[in-house]
Amino acid sequence: MSIWWAEVVAKTLFYTYFIDASVPMNGGAHIKTIVFIGSYKFGTSKEALMSAKEMGYYVVLFTDKTSNLNFLEVDQFVIMEHLLDEQLVMEEITKLKERGKQVCACISFIDPYVSYAAKLSNHLGLSQVSVESLGLMENKIAIREKLENLSITPFFTIFHPNDSPKEFKEKHKFSFPFILKPPISNGSKDVLLVETTEKFVNALKLVQKKHPNSPLLIEEFIQGTQYLVEVLVYKSVIKFVGLVEQEVKYNGRFIVTGYKYPGLVDADEYSRLYACILSIIEQTGLSNGSCHIEMKLAQGHWKLIEINPRMSGGAMNRIIEEGTGINLVKEILKVYLGEEPILIEQRKKHVYARYLTIGSRGKLLRVTGKELALMHDGVKYVHIKPLEGRILTTPYSMGNRYACIIAVSDTAEQAEASAIVAAKEIKFYLEPF
Known part of the structure; x- marks a missing residue:
């Protein structure tokens, strides 16, 4: 070399x-x-x-x-x-x-x-990939407007840079709480829950500082269990890869700290979800490519939270592979190579992934417990993200999740229990900063 x-x-x-x-x-x-x-x-x-x-x-x-x-x-x-x-x-x-x-x-x-x-x-x-569809999904305002006619789309409106917060609220008559987010973001960066007029003004200042001269998306806050769906499309044939339940922790920001595979819903809810996914893919025109879609089940109705033009990041490929034997990343590569993906399950296991965050800011001195965590029954994977010397903070985006533990079992309860117990072995030692 x-x-x-x-x-x-x-x-x-x-x-x-x-x-x-x-x-x-x-x-x-x-x-x-x-x-x-x-x-x-x-x-x-x-x-x-x-x-x-x-x-x-x-x-x-x-x-x-x-x-x-x-x-x-x-x-x-x-x-x-x-x-x-x-x-x-x-x-x-x-x-x-x-x-x-x-x-x-x-x-x-x-x-x-x-x-x-x-x-x-x-x-x-x-291989011809659906460029326009993927580009549409990259813009949170554009995709909301494209899917506005679907029942899965929650109420939303747009705050423009020159709008007055007071006049805007009076004009649109929306009620608290609601979500404020920039049109281009990932990993839950700058996605804020707004509960009062005062918080609305403060949230605008914070987001506009990072996204000057950009319109902002304001959308209804949906209460309910959140799920993630991985989707792969090849020559307009839609492959519904997996349903994953997400555990979302709110501390001023929305951070996913737990993933359960497979997400468990009844047959009727699953059927309606599948119909929703088909309508989304049809409306966006995705014929070759992949995406992941986040949905909430609220009072028996599915609502679209977000769609992104790629597979979910983090440990998602490992989660699906542990549960099914399918290496989804490899199958996505096949689509880009012009080859037909093969999505045949080799096993059916329950998988639980636990992500760890910290409660204070500091310089990382050391991390202990990885080997002990791996010794717990069913634990297949432990990843410690930061290196010694890094400055760690309380989470303001998904990038501030600092460890991941994945456990596998024949039951959902055992997989979750194993991952949670193993996670307690991980200790971060910080120097206040």
Whole structure:
């Protein structure tokens, strides 16, 4: 493996390449390659890199994070400052092809690159992914407006940058509590529950500071049990992959701390949910691609909370694989490769995933208990996210969940009990900061 560096002065960008020296620079055998745009260090996007490697592909990662250079699953890195610069990304992909790489797919599992990677895929003449549908799902206001005619859509309205909070409330006559969120966000960032006029003003200041000149989505707050549905669509055939119940903790923000697979609803509720999912996919026009949809069951009616144009992040792939034997990330890659996904359950297990947060801010000194947690019956997986020296905080987004424990059993009760007991073994030692 050789390393060389190139500085592109004209674009004021800095690229780093790790290139397999055995690959001819010009001509030679074509090496089947998958290009990824962006990745996190943990979760679905990281597992996608691993799956691509296991499938025998040469893995290329375009990233703006130099901290990702220790990914063993990646054969070649392209570091660039602006991943959304389509012209430059296409130039680098052209260079890959000139060096003997046969680009078979271009994909991203993280925001805001999902529809962008799909667009690149289409430009490259690869498997045609539903770019417009994925782009629609990336904008929370646009998707609400698209699905406005469906009964699953809760009441919503738009707060524009120049609107007066007082006049806006009087005009729209909405009642508290309601949800305020920006149109472009992920991981529950800046999603706020507003319960009074005073909190409305404070929430506006907070969100507008981070999203200046952006319209904001105001929507009805729905009480009820929340579920997540993974959906995969291939040639307009909808694959209903899994139903997962979510446990949502509210501390001023909405943080999911528990996942139960499979989510348990009665046959009638499941049938109505399936019909709702079909109507959503039909309205959005998704014919090739994946998404996850969050729904609440409120007083016997399903309501759409959110839809995102990718598989859910975190440990979701591991949860589904432990419960069914299906590696959903791998099957999504197949869709982007133009291949039919195979979603055949190899087992039926109950899975419970417990995420841990902390109650105070501090510098992480050490974490203990991982080995003890793994010794508990049914515990299959324990992940500690932060490294020593990191500043940890109380949760304001899903990114502030610092550990995950997954337990598996023949019953839902035992899986949950095992994960909760194991989670108590994990101790974070912090220096106040």
